[in-house]
Amino acid sequence: MGDNDALHNQYLDDQLAEFADQLLKGDKAVTPSSDDAELRALQETAKMLQQVVSESEAEAPLDPQSVQRIRQRLAAEWRAARFGQQVAGEKTTFFQKLDDLRRFFSRSPRPVRFALSFVILAALIALAIFFFPENNAVHLPGTALGTKNWGMAAAGGVLFLAVIGLIWSLLRKR
Amino acid sequence: MNTLKAPLFDELSDDELVRAAQDGSLDAFNMLFERYLPVVTRRVRCVAPAEEVQDITQEVFIAVIRSLKNFRFEARFSTWLRTLVNRQVADYYRNRARKVQAYSIDGLVDDPGGDGLFGEDNSDRRDEVIAIRQALMKIPENYREIIVLRFVEGLQFDEIAVLHGQSLDAAKSLFRRAMKALTQQIISGEGHG
Numbered sequence A: 001m002g003d004n005d006a007l008h009n010q011y012l013d014d015q016l017a018e019f020a021d022q023l024l025k026g027d028k029a030v031t032p033s034s035d036d037a038e039l040r041a042l043q044e045t046a047k048m049l050q051q052v053v054s055e056s057e058a059e060a061p062l063d064p065q066s067v068q069r070i071r072q073r074l075a076a077e078w079r080a081a082r083f084g085q086q087v088a089g090e091k092t093t094f095f096q097k098l099d100d101l102r103r104f105f106s107r108s109p110r111p112v113r114f115a116l117s118f119v120i121l122a123a124l125i126a127l128a129i130f131f132f133p134e135n136n137a138v139h140l141p142g143t144a145l146g147t148k149n150w151g152m153a154a155a156g157g158v159l160f161l162a163v164i165g166l167i168w169s170l171l172r173k174r
Numbered sequence B: 001m002n003t004l005k006a007p008l009f010d011e012l013s014d015d016e017l018v019r020a021a022q023d024g025s026l027d028a029f030n031m032l033f034e035r036y037l038p039v040v041t042r043r044v045r046c047v048a049p050a051e052e053v054q055d056i057t058q059e060v061f062i063a064v065i066r067s068l069k070n071f072r073f074e075a076r077f078s079t080w081l082r083t084l085v086n087r088q089v090a091d092y093y094r095n096r097a098r099k100v101q102a103y104s105i106d107g108l109v110d111d112p113g114g115d116g117l118f119g120e121d122n123s124d125r126r127d128e129v130i131a132i133r134q135a136l137m138k139i140p141e142n143y144r145e146i147i148v149l150r151f152v153e154g155l156q157f158d159e160i161a162v163l164h165g166q167s168l169d170a171a172k173s174l175f176r177r178a179m180k181a182l183t184q185q186i187i188s189g190e191g192h193g
Helices: A002-024 A037-059 A064-083 A094-107 A110-131 A147-173 B014-022 B026-047 B050-070 B077-100 B120-138 B141-152 B157-164 B168-192
Strands: none
Touching: A002 A037, A002 B141, A002 B168, A037 B120, A037 B141, A037 B168, A064 B026, A064 B050, A110 A147, B014 B026, B014 B050, B014 B077, B026 B050, B026 B077, B026 B120, B026 B141, B050 B077, B077 B141, B120 B141, B120 B168, B141 B157, B141 B168, B157 B168
């Protein structure tokens, strides 16, 4: 009984391994077809796994710009590790800083993201109001809006864009 | 060693490159990066959400830089690199689980993890990807390892056996047990969903 079990198990091991080999060779004709229900279920999982792996490899390669960004970051990291700290006078590029900011933002908890978004939004509105004060208004006859409201209009525009951006980024994260 | 021109690095073995990198050659490190970027990306992509692949891959190579001086050539560089990848992926899920806990009890990988990969029309396939990724992360590490080695890295069973210091039959047996665990995990995941 024990010997038979061992032989049967080895048979199943060999069958599944052979099935996986054929799948990975790209043999599209190979299908889960074992008489043994358990083995057939494992063959189906193998087939599903192979399809998922090959599709994800084909459809989402790292683009050259991402690779370049990684390369730059690694070069900075290399120098930092090599010399203990950032080399004097060496500046990180704008894109590295932007990337660091993006990573920090994306890895922060959602409440922190909300709070940061709110602060940035408030700062943008304050800037908009500051740069478009009412008393700088220029009279443009015939405009329906009335130039006295330019500051508020600009602030409203910024607010609208920021809210849309925020909603978009939150939806995208989900 | 530092005077070697970059094209020459192409012909060096991993160990020679690691030695040159340990001696301070950025070109040697860059060659290791070039050589292993596809391998690392493939492995990460298999178990992590698509939008995190770049960050995790970057973290892996940063970890290489930081611990390269401790590499003692007791294992192959590729084996050592695999452990770094596994560690970074585990770190990612640990950090993520802390954040996700507040939003989803079951949420080790509740993220679609591939918004760019599959369109809305292909949500079944996306569910499949999520189910497999979740299941892979939940099975024991030795099971995950053999599945990734065969399916993602494309190693033959005899190569896996040599790598693990076991017989071919033992490798195949481990593979079947791993696939069984993966199948059960996928089924139980579907049950929860």
